[in-house]
Amino acid sequence: MEVGQLQRRFLEYTASLFNQGLLDAQFQQLQQLQDESNPDFVVEVVSLFFEDSEKLLNDLTIAIGQQTVDFKKVDAYVHQFKGSSSSIGAQRVRNACIAFRSFCEEQNTEACMRCLLQLKQEYSLVKDKLQDLFRLEQQIVEAGGAIPMLEY
């Protein structure tokens, strides 16, 4: 596929992620921080997010699975997840965290378990989409093109 087509595909894909509410303005911020001197900035930050998230989801699974759930601990993990997802613009993950926290406050184990499941699904979704996006970027670069920015 030639560069122009790849670039169009990339722009359309990016736009769809915003339209679906998977990503918000903060992701655009990250894109704006990327330049020739820091060409991999977004991938780097998002990779950190993936690492961090997977650990958090693991810790959350363990914490929720305890005989006596330590809701303070669970809330702390979700708070952290909320922060990191917010920092990269993963809007739906962030919203799932907000809902989760209210159930932590209520100390509602059942609801928290459902929230955790929801959170895992949202995370998995945005991870897949972002990886697709990065693959598209790579194709553009390999074809010798520049990565276009959506005009906002």
Next chain:
Amino acid sequence: MARSDVFSRKRWSEKTSNNFGHDVHVLAVDDSLIDRKVIERLLKITSCKVTAVDSGIRALQYLGLEKNSVGFDGLKIDMIITDYCMPGMTGYELLKKIKGSSTFREVPVVIMSSENVLARIDRCLEEGAEDFIVKPVKLSDVKRLKDYMFGDEKQETNKRKLSEMSSESDITEPDYSASPSPPTSISESSAESLSSSPSLDSSTTLSSPASPHLSTTSSPPCSPSLLTSPTRRLKMTNLELD
């Protein structure tokens, strides 16, 4: 007349190159690696030198305000930006320690928080925080901070003209109280709990940081023993004393 012009211009440019513009040195404190990476990039893109640390204790150690400190003479910090919610020492506690120190109390401290809680904001401002930014931090937040604290090229040129007109003996530090008082940064999307911006009293207008005069002794960088796991490394970037 020409002689005094040259003299005042030289004095001025010494001040600007030491304290403003490209040499603004910011200490960023955040326990989240992701947030540290982002804030570091935001600051660097606005031409600041950045030292990023992962806790209040580390920050105090870096500043030389804690035992086992690696603070060295002549450390120049122009601004401290810290997360509020951190394990161990909160940003608020860090703020109090900084404001309680003789060496760094004049350094502007900015608090970042994901929670837009008026009581929290008030408490920080009362304790002497320069500003409070709701996360996620944006480029416009950092630009705004840098502009009102350290001026832009245009402002510096104007000040230069002003100082050239006054006699040499009257050259003082730039008085930023003439600039519009900095609005508290509360992002639109989460401003429900605020009706008006908290008042900033006049003491928050900008005295230039009363950091100790720069010595030119070269000091060793942070000792390796302070480095912990790769994910929570003390980041010492661009550690230059000039």
